Amino acid sequence: MLLLSTLCIPFIAAIILLFVKHNEKANYVAIACSGVTMALAFNIAFNGATSFDANWILSINARFLLSADGLAKILVLLTGISFPAIFIATSKNEIKNRNQFLSLMLFTQTGLLGVFLAGDALLFYFFWELALIPVYFLCSIWGGEKRVAITFKFFIYTFLGSLLMLIGIILVYTNTPDHSFLIGSFKSALLTKGQQLTAFALFFTAFAIKMPIFPLHTWQPDAYEQSPTPVTMVLSAVMVKMGLYGVMRWLLPLFPAASLSHAHFVVTLSIIGVLYASFIAIRQDDVKRLIAYSSIAHIGLMSAALFTFKSIGVQGVMIQLFSHGINVLGLWIIADIIEQQTGTRSMKALGGLAKKQPTLAILLVGFAFANIALPLTNAFVGEFLMFNAIFQFSPWMAAFAGVSVVLAAIYTLNMVQKIAYGEVSDAINKMQLPNKNAQSILIVLLVIVFVTGVYPQLLFNISSDTLQQLFVK
C-alpha cells in the first residue's frame, strides 16, 4: 500500500488543486502534498516496501503491479526530493493560473513515479504517457516566446518514441507464453532473433529520444530553453532519467543478446554525443542552453557506461542518476533566480554576482564543481565508476570520453567566470534582495551533494540489490 499511496497522493493533490484558485493556497497544497510524497519516498528508499498487485485490465491480462527494487528506489527518492524543492524554490515566480500549473506538475509527478514503479509493461507505458502529456501543456501554455513550435517538436519527437515503444510492447506481449504484460513474462518471451532485434530497435529508439542520445537530442536544448524553468527542472532532473531507467529496467534485461551485439554502436554513439555536446556547450551564451548541453554530455556518459555491460558501470550509473538530478536541479534553480531577477539569461550581460550576492555566488561555485565531478562531490563517484567501466570496455574510448572531463571544466568555469566574477554588470545590479526560499533549497541540495559525495555508501546501500538481477534473464 505504501507504493500505491505514494502514487495516489500527487494524483489526488493534482485534482484538488484544480479547485484551489488562490495562488498562495495552491502553493501550500502543492508543497505540502509533495512533501508527504517525499516522506513516503524516503520510507521506500530506506525501509523498503512490499509490492502492490491488483487486476487491471483482466481481458488482456494487464496487471496493476507496483514494485520497488534498488533502481526504482533511487529514482523514486530523486522524484520525491525534486518536486517539493522545485515548488519551494520557484514559489515566488510569477505564474498565471498557478493552480493549473501546479496541478499539471503533480500529474507529471504521478506519471514519473508510476514509470519507476510499474512492474507491468502496459502500466509502464500508461505512466510514461501520463508523464509526457502534462508536460506538453505546461510547455505550450507557460513557455517562452517560441514555445508553440518548440513544444510541438518536443511532443512529436517523444510521442513518436512512445508509439514505437507501444508497438514493441505489443510485439513482445504476443510472444509471451502466458499472454501477460508482467516483466517476468516479458523476460521469458520466446522471440526469434529477428523479432528480438526489431523489439530492441523499437524500445531503443524510444529511450534514446528520451535520454537523449546523439543525434536524437535536438529537441532538448530548445525544450529546456523555452519551457518555464520549473518544468525545465522536472525535465532535466527527473524526466530524462526515464530513458536511462527504461534501458536498465526493460531494454537490457529483455533483449540481452541484441543489446550486447549493439554495445559498440551505442557506446560509440554516446561518447560522440558526450564530446559533441561538450564542445557546443563551450560556445553557448545562454545559461539555460549551456546547462542543457552540459546535461546532454552527462547523460551520454551514463548511456555509454550502461552499454559497456560492466557491473561497475551500472553501479556508477545508479549513483549518477541521483547525483545528476540533484546537481542539475541546483544549477537550474540558480539560473532561474538570475533570470527572474535580472531579466536575462545571456552571460555576456551578466557578471559580478559574487559582489552583489556573495551567497548565491558561493552556491553557484559549489554546484559548478559538482557539475565537473570534483572529488568529494556526489558526481565524482558516479563518473569514476562509469569511466572505469568504459575503460574496461576499451581504454581508447575512455581516453576519448575523458576529454570531456577537461571540456566540462572549460565550459563550467566559463559560466562561473561570466556570471559571478568581474565588476557588477547592469543586469546583475538589478538584483534585489536574495531569494531566501530558493537559497535555502540550494543549501539543502548542496549538503546532499557533499554528504553523498563523501559517503556514497548511502546511495550504494539503496541501489545494491538491483545489480544482480539486471543482466540475468
Added chain:
Amino acid sequence: MKLIIGLIVLWPLIGFLFNGLGRNIWSKKVIAYNATGFILISFVFSVLAFLNVQSNGAATVHFFDFINTANFKIPFDLKVDALSSLFLLVITGVGSLIHLYSTAYMKEEEAPHYARYFAYLNLFVFSMLLLVLGDNYVIMFIGWEGVGLCSYLLIGYWFTNATYNYAAKKAFVMNRIGDLGFLLAIFWLIVKLGTVSYGSVLTAQSLAKLSTTDITAITLLLFVGAMGKSAQIPLYTWLPDAMAGPTPVSALIHAATMVTAGIYMITRSNLLFSASELTQHVVAIVGISTALLAATIAIKQNDIKKVLAYSTVSQLGYMFLGLGVGAYSGAVFHVITHAFFKALLFLGAGSVIHAMHHEQDIRKMGGLKAKLPITHLTFLIGCIAIAGVPPFSGFFSKDEILAAAFAKNPIYWGLGVVGAAMTAFYMFRLYVTTFLGQFRGTQDQAHHLHESPSAMTLPLIILAVASAIAGAIGIPELMGGHHWLSHQLIPIVGEVKEVALSHSTEWALMGASVSIAVIALLVAINRYKRQADDEPQTALGKFLYHKWYVDELYENAIVQPLHKLAGFLKEIIEKNIIDGAVNGTGKLVQFSARKIRLVQNGQVGYYILFTVVGIILLFLCWFNDVAIIRFFNNLIK
C-alpha cells in the same frame, strides 16, 4: 594513532568551515588567530605523528569505505610513513608560517574577504594533507583535485579582475589535462590489479602481474598527471600566470607544497617507475628540458614574482631529473630545501611588494637594502641557497641530484650545471636589481618605504635559518656525513644506492658546479649593480622576454582551432544539419496536423479535465473493462 592522523587532517577542515561559514560574523582578529591556530595545531600533531613513525614505524588507519560495491572496494585509509610524515612537517610547518605572514599581508582586505582567503588557505592545507596521507591512489586523487580547486580559488581571489580569472581558469584546466592522465592510470591499475591501495599495488607480486607495456603506460600516465600539477613541459604555462594570486599563496601553493605533489606521487610509486626504463628517460628528459627552458625565461623577466615563478618551474625540473635518474631521496631532499628557500623568496618578494605599494616591476625598485634590512638579508640567504653555494641547503640537495645524473649520463649533468649557472645568474640579477644600487621608484614610494611588521618578518627569519641549515639532513658520506634523509627513506625507496663514482670524481663535479655557479652570480652582480635591464634589444632577448612565445603557440595551435571546431559544430552541424533534418520532418507533420487542429480550443481547463476523465476511465477498467478489451483484442489480432 588513528586519532592523531584524523586530527591532523581535521583541524584545517574545521578552520575552513569556521571561517567559511562565519565570514560575515567574525572580526579579522578572530579569523586570523583561528586560521593560523588550526594549522599550528595540525603542525603539532604532525610532529607527534612524525615521532611516532620514528619510534614505531609506519601506520595505516582505516576510517570508512569510500566505495564498497559487490566487486570493488576503495577504503578511506590514511597512512603515515617515512615519506608522508616528512611531507606533513613541511606542509603544516611552512603552512603555519605562511598563515602567520598572511595575517599581516592581507590586512587591507575587508573581513568577509579576509575570512574567505583564510578559508581557502585552510581548505588547501586540508586537501594537501589528504594528498600525502591517502593510502591509495584514489584518496591521493581526491587531494590532488582538491588542491587544484584551492589553487583556482586563490589565484582568482581578487575576482573582479578579469585577467586573474583567466589565470585561475587556465591553471585549473591545464591541471585537469594532467588529472585525466592520472585517472587513466588509476583505471589501468584497477583493470590489471583490481586495487589501488599502495600496500597491494607497490609490491613485487603486483609488479610481476604487470607486463612491461602496462608498467610503461601506467607510469607515463601518472607522469602526465605530475606534469600538470608540477608544471612541467608541456603543461607548465599555468604556473607563471598563477602569480595573479596573493603572494603568500604563491609561496605556499605555487612554490613550497602543491607543485611538489608530482614529485611526491612519483616517489611514492618509485617501484613502478624504476621498472620502466622508458618512463625514466622521459621523466629525466622532460625534467632537464623544463629546468633549462624556465631558467632561460627567468633571465629576462622583470616582474619579481614572475622570475620566482619560472625559477620554481626550473627547480621542479631538477627534481624530475632526479626522479628520472633514480635519485628519489635526492628529489625529496630538494623538495624540502626548495620549500624553505622558495617560500622564503616569495615571502620576501611579498614584503618588497608590500613596501612598494603593489609595485612588482624590479626595474622600478633598487636600493631597498637600507630600508628593508630584514627582508634584504633573508632574501639574500634565499638567493645563496638556491644558487647552490655551500654550505647553504640548496647546494646539498642539488648536488645530490647532479651527482646521480652524472652517474646515469654525463650529458644530464652538463645540462644541469648550465641550468645551475643560469639559476645563480637570474637570482642575483633579481637580488641586485631589487636591493642594491639606487632607488628607481617614485618619490611617493620612496617616502613610504618601510620594513614589514613582525608577523611578516618572523616567518622570513625562520625560513632563512631553515634555508641556511636544512642541508644538514642530507650531508653525504663523502663529506663525513651520515645522510639522515636517505636512511629515513629506505622503507620507501629502498637501500641507499652507492653512486658509482669515485670520491675524487664526486669532489671534482661538486667543485665544478659550485665554481660555475659562483662565477655566474658574480657576473650578475657586476652587471646589474649599476643599472637594471632595459627593454630587450636582441632577437634572443626578445624571444626570452616573450617566454619563447609558448603561450602564443598554444593559443594559435590548440585553443583557437578547438574554439573554431566548437563553433562549427554549434552553427553548422547542430543548427543546419541535425536540427534541419528534424525540423524538415516536423514541418511535414505540422502540415497534416493543421486539418485536425479544430479540436484544440486553447482552454487549459478543458484539456486537464479531459486528461483526468481519461485517467479515471482507465482506472475504472480495473473493475470493468469492456471497451478496452475490444480495442486490444482487435489490436492483437
